[in-house]
Amino acid sequence: MNDIRRTILWVIFGFSMVLLWDQWQIFNGNKATFFPSPAPVVSSPAPASKPVATASVPTGAPGSSAVPAPMALSGAVVAAPGAVPASTPSATKQRLVVGTDVLSLTFDTEGGTLIGSAFPRLKDVDGKTDGFVLLDESAARVYVAQSGLIAGAGGGSFPTHKTLMTALPNERQLKDSQDSLEVRFESAEVGGVKLIKTYTLKRGAYDMAVRHDIVNTGTAPVSPQLYMQLVRDGNKLPGESAFYSTFTGPALYTEAKKYQKVEFSDIEKNKVEVEKHASNGYVAMVQHYFASAWILPDGLQRDIFLRKVDTNLYAVGMITPLEAIAPGTTKSSTATLFVGPQEEKQLESIAPGLELVKDYGWLTILAKPLYWLLDKLHGILQNWGWSIVALVVLLKIAFYWLNAKAYASMAKMKAVNPKIMEMRERLKDKPQEMQVAMMKIYKEEKVNPMGGCFPIMIQIPVFIALYWVLLSSVEMRNAPWTLWIKDLSSPDPFYILPLLMTATTMLQTALNPTPPDPMQAKLMWFMPLIFSVMFFFFPAGLVLYWITNNILSIAQQWVINTRMGVPPQFNLPKFR
DSSP states (O other): OHHHHHHHHHHHHHHHHHHHHHHHHHHTTSOOSSSOOOOOOOOOOOOTTSOGGGOOOOOOOTTOSSOOOOGGGGTOOOOOOOOOOOOBTTBOOOEEEEEOSSOEEEEETBTTEEEEEEEEEEEOTTSSSEEEEOSEESSSOEEEEEEEEEOOTTOOOOOOTTSBEEEOSOOSBOOTTOSEEEEEEEEOOBTTEEEEEEEEEETTOSEEEEEEEEEEOSSSOBOOEEEEEEEEEOOOOTTOOSSSOOOOEEEEEETTTEEEEOOHHHHHTTOOOOOOEESSOEEEEEETTEEEEEEOOTTOOEEEEEEEEETTEEEEEEEEEOOOBOTTOEEEEEEEEEEEEOOHHHHHHHSTTGGGGSOOGGGHHHHHHHHHHHHHHHHHHOOHHHHHHHHHHHHHHHTHHHHHHHHHHHHHHHHHHHHHHHHHHHTTTOHHHHHHHHHHHHHHHTOOTTTTTHHHHHHHHHHHHHHHHHHHOGGGTTOOOSTTOOOTTSOOTTOHHHHHHHHHHHHHHHHSOOOSSHHHHHHHHHHHHHHHHHGGGSOHHHHHHHHHHHHHHHHHHHHHHHHTTOOOOOOOOOOO
16 A cells, blocks of 8 residues: 555656646746647748837827826727928938947937847857847847837827937947947927937946937927837747747836736737836846846836737837926936846846846745855856856755755665565565555664655755756856856757766666665656656756766765665666
């Protein structure tokens, strides 16, 4: 009876792992691996000849004294912003490239919109060419940051992201002697209002201040609203792995409800349930290792919206009301636009909660201190691969006594295993007597069959959290370890690490006592084999961490068995 119970527990454990894996895939925005549901058909983004600038933003109802809730959240049809003014010789549609030491940005004079961003210090998805591209507006991809004005309580038509602007004379490259660089765009008058956008770029920073100066050139007060939005297509990222998933899509943060992610499919189905009104926080677009975000100062009221703007194009944004602007006066509003890698320390310094775009999932409380320790180790060792090894060593030291207890229990089980096997053979036709005799042996030898499981189970959340740290940290991207491992975020090109991991996993399994039940014994070998196969497609940094953990576990188990007078022996599988 006890063997049957343990076999059932093994089956439940294995099935639970499958279900957890599936839920993890769904949690990160991918299809389930084992029980997938039909995926919606996703079309290609609109070609460059049909730019994203055609997307409209929510418009307030004329005469309303309050800022309207973004209508896109309720699925209602929204009105388009004001008409585009005729172009003038001084305001022609063009693109200009502006660079700092860490950014190369492309602006479009239509709306003064940021339509491209590249990072000269980071390699592209192929791992060979410099200049990873995040924001882009091309035939293959659409991902842009827009802002403009819409009607408020008094109605009207104002400059939007479709309004042609003039790029004011400014330098286009940050010089060695400079710490900041300004890029300025000025619109023509629309509805008695002129909009001036000023982007201030800083040395070594991926965030920029974006000041909107609203000039009332008319004869009556105006009350426009300022909107900021991020628009991107819903296509999968190039090079995305089929064996592990990461989230791609909109996200937002407010102090009340904290970090919330939204699937593109939920926007498609109009099933978005987020906080729609706040006075703090940010909106963002997130993908593996990188993010963009619009951030308003705390205290400013804002309405948050998520919506579909075109075929396979989705937007997340904020609308904030502006106080009435008297004729001949100017009202300024400054926001922060972040476009860059998810470097945790820099994200923390920009805005509260922005570091959460680097998503550790439900184990954030454990993952953050693990990342902190990993970063400190890297400060000493100056190599992320050796930092991973050192971190696992420290964790094994921290859990030494728990592991010792588990391996001591396993050693006792191995010592009494011959008695158990002999008894099972003798009483194989008397199952009830077999169970009584087995429990008697366990009691006489003071052995707890589950004693080796609980100490190890306690450690599982810590090692899962470390897994998330290594999977989410952009620092692993293109980071070399040694010899043939040139990128810890990519699979081992020669499969040497996965083969070593499989070998150490099998060795560790062989050192464990063979379960008396044949079915349980087979499961004990099949589960780690299946687990090892997946690691052939995992990033090298994750495999390195697991190999180090296996080797240290084998060494500790060997020492404890020897001390207890139970010579280590290899229990090979019998699949007869």
